[in-house]
Amino acid sequence: MPHVRLKRLKIAAARADFLRFGRAETDAVPSVVAASWQRSFTAGVNAATAQAAFHADLDMSSRLMRCARPVIARLGDEMAQMPLSIVLTDNRARILSRSETDRTIARQLDDVSLAQGFNYAEGSVGTNGIGTVLESGQPLYIVGPEHFHEQLQPFACAGSPIRDPLTGRVEGVLDITCLSEFASPLMHSLVRSATHDIEHNLLADRSLRQQALFDTFVRVDARSRGAVMAVGGTMVMGNAAAQNLFDMTEQRTIHEHARYLMLGAGTAADHIELSTGRRVYLHGKRVVVGSDVAGIVLSVDIVAEAVAPVAAQGAAPSGWVQDPAPAGPAGAPGTPQRGPSLLGKRAVEGVSRALVAGTALLVVGEAGCGKLSLVSERYRLEVPEGRSVVVRCAGPDRANLTDARARLAPARFGEARGTVLVIFTNIDRLDAVGVLELEAFFVELAASGSPVAMAATVSQDSVNADLPFQQLLAHFGQAVTVAPLRHRVEELPELVAGLLQALPPRRGATLSPAALRLVCRYSWPRNIRELRQALEFALLRRPVGEIQEDDLPGHCHSGAERLLTPLETGERDLIVSALHDANGNRVHAAAALGIARSSLYRKIKSFGIDAA
Structure with a gap:
């Protein structure tokens, strides 16, 4: 169409004049585009070399993502015959998702970093169908030379702001991008229609x-005479009793524990101790909408009021955060570290009650x-007068019962005063034959009349699984759950100090504040065992003094939400090393690795590497 081509030529000429003289005196340029050029110029965007910044802290489970996903899928099916890309961003112009109908345009968009995690704010890359939409607050159709950045001129973009129907706040932008040669004004209508559908989903959700x-x-409050609280998403509610009975610090503790119970399995009930010393009983009802917990x-019932602290020799610690270590005298390196974790305190108290009572403990x-x-x-x-025996059930076929029988022989009970605690580890790993053998051993212990107590450990994932060990559970009278390290982050500083003190050769090494922040940000999927291995690795690099961020292994710089394969782990560590050698410069790191910058950014995001 000659008139369309002529219009674009006039806009291209106006853009050239603007970049040369700082103004565009022509009616060929829409006012909203001219205003965007001016903002881009004022923000210092280089029309030839500006690059989109990358961000790893995206909320991929947000309400916007959940509500937009089906609309984007339907739009992609409807437009499958046209080579285009559908992009969703958050309200800061950071790209949350990108889907395309053609591989060719996907490669071209990679070249301009229009990919997940990159920021397409107007102040970063100039006039475009995302950042300019956020700046203007209206749907826009930006084609070819209307883009401020010359690398974006081959494209046409139709973008529309997505608003929360209740608050009116802009939640993000939906953008359709294609090559200019395939551009059509219908893209503007399509993106507005799809945006309306997303907004409808937001309202319904x-x-x-x-x-x-x-x-x-309301239903629970109507039946209760006590404190009732509700927690979900950004909402927190409490009745008058809850407001009157608990101060703000106590309420915050209850809210945080409510979120832990909300995402857990089994009955949502727990006893917890508040910072004021009061003990409360929480009994919750999860609210499920569809497949999600809303x-x-x-x-909330007060079980015991706070009491004045009483100094007592040998008092139980307030928290526990240590992994298996050689037992030693009180205060030795193997002694558990204290910590303020509410979940740690709960585990300590539950285990202590069972051991004192002699109850078989799971x-x-x-x-x-x-x-x-x-x-x-x-x-x-x-039980300081007692002794413990560990029976490891690591093998799939049998537990190591031969040694246990020798150590529990009646003739040996006279060698030590008090009871004996037999701890069976990983009983969930046994097959049917191993379970039968262990159950016979349980019966043998019970019939011996010896002062023997029993405890066993199982993996969290196995509790509800249909595995042979389930028939052993009838032999246990109490269960205690030990929370993973990622739910006991406040214990990390003292835990790290204790591990560094215990690890040979005990040279008094410490963690720098920056290294400790890195440790606290990592999720530790293998828990304390992985933390100990990371500190051992760091001590090889810096045997004495203050351990720095770069001394920690590559996975500590990772916030990946999945377990990486061995190949991915090696690739991640190479990237971390390259970033370190390049002093964090991602362009130089990509060149050293021999990969495209966009590929490096995607890998950084995929592996969760902290490259700030």
């Missing part, structure tokens, strides 16, 4: 989730979170 949470809160409504938790150490150390403190 907020209404359903909030209404379900509110309705449940929130939780809690009844300890549940993720691998490496310190289940064995917790039981061993608490038994040493609570």
Whole structure:
């Protein structure tokens, strides 16, 4: 169409004049585009060399993502015959998702970093169908030379702001991008229609989730004479009793624990101790909408008021955060560290009660979170005259019962005063034959009449699985769950100090503040065991003095939400090393690795590398 081509030529000439003289005196340029050029110029955007910045801190589970996903999928199916890309961003112009109908345009968009994690704010890359939409607050159709950056001129973009129907706040932008030669004004209508559908989903989602949470809160409050609280998403509610009974610090503790219960499995009930010393019982009802948990409504009862602290020799520690380590005298490197973690305190108290009462104890938790150490150390403190025997059930076929029988022989009970605690580790790994053999051993212990107590550890993932060990659970009278390290982050400083003191050769090494912040940001999927290995690695690099960020292994710089394969782990460590050698310069790191900058950014995001 000659008139379309002529219009674009006039806009291109106007852009050239603007870049040369700082103004565009022509009616060929839409006013909204001319204003955007001026803002881009004022912001210092280089029309030839500007590059989009990358951000790793994206919320990929947001309400916007959830509500936009089906609309984007439907739009992609409808436009499958046209080579285009559908982009969703947050309200800061950071790209959350990109889907395309053609591989060719995907490669071209990679070249201009129009990919997940990159920021297309107007102040970064100039006039475009994302950042300019956010600046103007209106749907826009930006074609070819209307883009401020010359690398974007081959494209046509139609973008529309996505607003929360209740608050009116812009939540993000939906953008359709194609090559200029395939551009059509219908793109503008398509993106506006799709945006309307997303906004409808936002309204329905907020209404359903909030209404379900509110309705449940009202029902529970009507039946209760005590404190009732509701927590879900950004909503927190509490009745008059909750406001009057608990101060703001106590309420915040209850809210945080409510979120832990909300995302957990099993009954949402727990006893917790507040910072004021009061103990409360929480009994919650999870509110489920579709397949998602929208929130939780809690009844909160005060079980015990705070009492004045009484100094007592050998008092139980307030928290526990140590992994298996050689037992030693109180205060030795193997002694558990104290910490303020509410979940750590709960585990300590539950284990201590069972051991003192002689109740057969089942300890549940993720691998490496310190289940064995917790039981061993608490038994040493609570029953100092006793001794413990560990029976490892690491093999799939049988437990190591031969050694246990020798150590528990009646003739040997006279060698030590008090009871004996037998700790069976990883009983969930046994097959049917191993379970039958262990059950026979349980019966043998019970019939011996010897002063023997029993505890066992199992993996959290195995509790609800249909595995042979389930028939052994009838032999246990109490269960305690040890929370993973990622839910006990406040314990990390003292835990790190204790591990560094215990690790040979004990040269008094410490972590720098920056290294400690890095440790606290990492999720530690293998828990304390992985933390110990990371510190051992760091000590090889810096045997004495203050351990720095770069001394820690590559995975500590990672916030990946999945377990990486061995190949990915090696690739991640190479990237971390290259970034370190380039002093954080990603362009130089990409060149050293021999990969495109956009590929490096995607890998940084995929591996969760902290490259700030």
